[in-house]
Amino acid sequence: MVIIVEGKDDKNFFISLLNDLKKNNKIIVQDNINFDDYIEVMGGKSKLLDSHHTKYKKLKMKIDNGDVDKALFIFDCDFEIDDKNCNGMEKSQKCYDDLIVDLKWNIKSNVHIFNKNLDYFLVETIKTKSVIPILIIW
DSSP: OEEEESSHHHHHHHHHHHHHHHHTTSSOOOTTOOGGGGEEEOSSHHHHTOTTOHHHHHHHHHHHTTSOOEEEEEEEOOOSSOSSTTOSHHHHHHHHHHHHHHHTOSSEEEEEEESSOHHHHHHHHHHHSOSOOOOOOO
């Protein structure tokens, strides 16, 4: 499996989250797993949605070799009203759909598009939960 994200901050966040879930037995994985190996940073949303990105060619080789059998794309929609091609939920979903068609991968792919951006999602999630917030240092 590969998780595809926009930037290094996103990758670091998800590595921390996955390590925490592993530590608390919320996910079961090998003890020596390095989540870093499973998360690909694309360098921004426009690059993540660009099927010609060189990283997708490398991922295609891993898929063809059987090293990758699933892909999860995680990115934010930025702002709902914007004149950019892939901002807002509807445009982001359409751009993702086009990406999947263009990539022509023969594996299962899924997407999670955050409403607005990842920071907003985290703040809203923490506000709605009765848990002790965890300080995340980017």
